Amino acid sequence: MKTSSKNQYAYANNILITLVSAVFGYNLYQAIVHPEKSSITLALMLVILTSVMVRKYGHQPTNEKKGI
Numbered sequence: 001m002k003t004s005s006k007n008q009y010a011y012a013n014n015i016l017i018t019l020v021s022a023v024f025g026y027n028l029y030q031a032i033v034h035p036e037k038s039s040i041t042l043a044l045m046l047v048i049l050t051s052v053m054v055r056k057y058g059h060q061p062t063n064e065k066k067g068i
């Protein structure tokens with residue numbers, strides 16, 4: 001069975017990036033408007049984790065490229 005996407009993690013990465021962007025944007029807003037309520041450190045850690053996961057799983061070759 002062939003998948004329609006060459007990268008099996010592409011859809012999950014797009015969802016993860018969208019979710020992290022929304023959380024980071026909200027926390028950045030909170031840091032600017034209400035500094036006492038902000039958790040910008042947690043949002044930055046989430047952004048870094050997402051970046052690592054996308055780099056790790058986002059560029060794996062498919063079976064066709066491996067020659068299998």
